[in-house]
Amino acid sequence: MGPPPEFATLRRLMEARMSKAGRREYVQVLRLLEIFDIDDLHVVVTKALQLGAVGLDAVKHLVLCQVEKRPPKLDLDVYPYLPRADVATTSAARYMSLLSRDAA
Structure with a gap:
């Protein structure tokens, strides 16, 4: 029996993002099976796919x-190729002006 289908999805995404290096990383993910249980790794691969942390x-x-x-505490500083999100602090005054404009 082969690995669960999520592993194939992970491989495809890793290879699409990093080509040969992605293939090597995927092999390293499979090598984690030397240390960790398949069930633990399956849960984690599924979670990584949901988080987009490929x-x-x-x-x-x-x-x-x-x-x-x-x-988990995923630090995005080690992933410089991911797009940065710039989210400003919400201004209550601007929010209230939007509400009053909608009411008019």
């Missing part, structure tokens, strides 16, 4: 958190 570092971090029963 990479060896993210999968390794998530599986360690899964085994150690602690919440």
